[in-house]
Amino acid sequence: MMLQSQPGTGLRLSKIGISLGAKRLISLTADVPSGSVFTIMGPSGSGKSTLLSFIGGFLDPVFHAEGAVSVDGIDLLELAPEQRRAGILFQDPLLFPHMSVGGNIAFAIPSEVSDRKLRRRMAAEILAEMELAGFEDRDPATLSGGQKARVALARVLVSQPRLLLLDEPFSKLDMALRSQMRALVFARARSAGLPVVLVTHDEADADAAGGPVHRLGAQDLGHD
Numbered sequence: 385m386m387l388q389s390q391p392g393t394g395l396r397l398s399k400i401g402i403s404l405g406a407k408r409l410i411s412l413t414a415d416v417p418s419g420s421v422f423t424i425m426g427p428s429g430s431g432k433s434t435l436l437s438f439i440g441g442f443l444d445p446v447f448h449a450e451g452a453v454s455v456d457g458i459d460l461l462e463l464a465p466e467q468r469r470a471g472i473l474f475q476d477p478l479l480f481p482h483m484s485v486g487g488n489i490a491f492a493i494p495s496e497v498s499d500r501k502l503r504r505r506m507a508a509e510i511l512a513e514m515e516l517a518g519f520e521d522r523d524p525a526t527l528s529g530g531q532k533a534r535v536a537l538a539r540v541l542v543s544q545p546r547l548l549l550l551d552e553p554f555s556k557l558d559m560a561l562r563s564q565m566r567a568l569v570f571a572r573a574r575s576a577g578l579p580v581v582l583v584t585h586d587e588a589d590a591d592a593a594g595g596p597v598h599r600l601g602a603q604d605l606g607h608d
Contacts, residue, residue, distance in 0.1 A: 395579035421593035426600030441465030472544030477536035486520030552562035
């Protein structure tokens with residue numbers, strides 16, 4: 385069956401419930417419009433990353449989850465993880481060490497783009513947009529922390545995601561880089577019209593994101 389999208393409707397999290405045994409970790413309903421950020425905050429072990437796993441399709445079966453997740457009218461829970469097109473950024477860039485920077489980017493380009501020259505050009509263009517022009521042949525091990533973070537973002541964006549899932553991606557950067565990467569990630573999400581779910585411990589991340597905040601373990605202000 386062909387899945388038709390409804391452009392611009394964003395991410396819909398409807399009656400999400402996630403439990404571990406008898407313990408309820410998450411209970412929420414939220415709409416995340418295209419280009420906006422929904423922030424999840426809470427202490428370690430409260431279930432923040434568990435929600436991202438559920439949305440992305442790789443939740444450990446030890447958890448029980450229920451509810452509905454859709455992006456632009458597409459039911460993500462009907463799709464295999466690789467078909468959901470959820471772009472994910474973690475605390476670490478997780479670049480492939482055996483590939484060049486350009487190879488890392490090209491790896492994420494959808495398989496429908498089969499022409500090698502076009503894939504190389506797409507990789508070069510997104511790197512230039514990240515102020516990393518000419519880095520295609522660089523070894524990831526030679527990059528600074530900020531450069532690695534930008535390559536990781538470029539790799540996610542070139543994969544043509546439907547949404548972004550951010551699992552504390554700024555937490556290991558120094559203060560100056562953290563501010564720069566926040567601005568870059570949120571600006572790119574807005575320009576691409578991508579709904580974003582951000583998991584963080586950092587109040588400054590939530591302030592920079594500018595959207596609603598769901599605090600796990602506290603009364604949810606308008607989102608339960």
